[in-house]
Amino acid sequence: MSGTVALITGASSGIGEAAALSLASRGASVALVARRADRLAELADRIRGEGGVALVVEADVTSQEAAVAAVRRTVDELGRLDTLVNNAGVMLLGPVVDAPVEEWQRMVSVNVLGLLYTAHAALPHLLAAATNGRRKVADMVNVSSVAGRVARNGSGVYNATKHAVGAFSESLRQEVTGRYVRISLVEPGAVSTELADHNRPEILETIRQRFADVERLEADDVADTIAYIVTRPRHVAVNELLVRPTQQQA
Template identity: 65%
Template sequence: MSASSSSGTTALVTGASGGIGAATALSLAAEGMNVALVARRKDRLDELAERIRSEGGNALAIEADITDQLQAAGAVAQAVKAYGRLDVLVNNAGVMLLGPVESAPVEEWDRMLAINVQGLLYTTHAALPHLLAAAAGARGTADIVNISSLAGRAPIGGSAVYSLTKHGIGAFSEALRQEVSGRHVRVSLIEPGPVATELFTHIRPEVLAASAEAFADATLLHAEDIADAIRYVVTRPARVVMSELLIRPDASQW
């Protein structure tokens, strides 16, 4: 089996209840992968899993808060128990709580650090032994895909802590790549520009109103655009490693 032959392999997607995560789950299921859907909103996961099954795929809905290490590890264990293996981990869960540092609610910083960074670390740590085992098998590789952001490359005022978390993901991804690439686990960093998802709905109304002008005429990417890129990355032959992929919308302001 090669990486481009995905039938029977298993992918776990965090933040799968909407946006990029849901689109990625649909895309990977269409590729023939078993898909473990991980998020806190079980009702949405159940709906997505049912849709995947109705389209001939295999999906498992796993309710978990990955900011809790035991729940993150439990989600990975459930996926492996259900499907017997884990070949692809997509660390997509994240929040974007923008605003100036001055007078910022510190609990927003805590939330971003917990989800964007600690959740990714916990899930990766739990998944890594299974990914290494899969890479040693017939497929010849396994994949960790970490979803960062254009903000991880080019921070702007009002995104200080969000950008910090995304820069951190980039640093972690590169160091991990060096640790595991010799054992055929590929680590890929995906850096989307602005995507039309519910991330914007998490921003405090006063901050969103202040930045509305900047986004008024902006071209936004779609969740499916990022899902398509993820699908491409994890279906390359084992000899091909897409270490970093920056995806911009067709607009000069980005």
């Protein structure tokens, strides 16, 4: 990926952090986008210490203006955009009955609107990279979830947001694949990250019990999946990849 630029949202922890390290180790310059600037700075220092190029972009992509500015700054300072990893997301589970509606609003804002805003801002640059770049191909990887394939009692709105990501990704794939912009959907199962930690205590305990006997994926496992997708030859597109812990049944 030498000579290419990748923008990763949700880069301050978990899958986003691991993906940034993985792509940087393969030669990509990386724009690190998230709200927690202190964590981004630490990650950037690590990448630079290993000889890579990293740009810290503090932004909340639920704001269209912030998403547009993050993409613009990436292109202005790093010169181009070849790869977008739409990873920012939140998972707030629980019954629909008597649910705190603000949790639904947060998930829709981050998981759907944030992804849409960033994708829309990045697309002209991805199309340009596919036309003029050395590799003659560009990539958008949208991180969804097994929840985007299987609906479960207690995760209805999270399911809805991740199904939306899948539908959007497939429609966009059909629109731009003939122009060598590859749209890929990654659907992880249970991963050992901070994602579940923001749930209410009673919901968090339910999640812990469900996966108590499952050896979860690590963020690096999903980052390896993303790196595999974006390093395929120009004529190969991995459109959808479901990756679960071996012991996870659903």
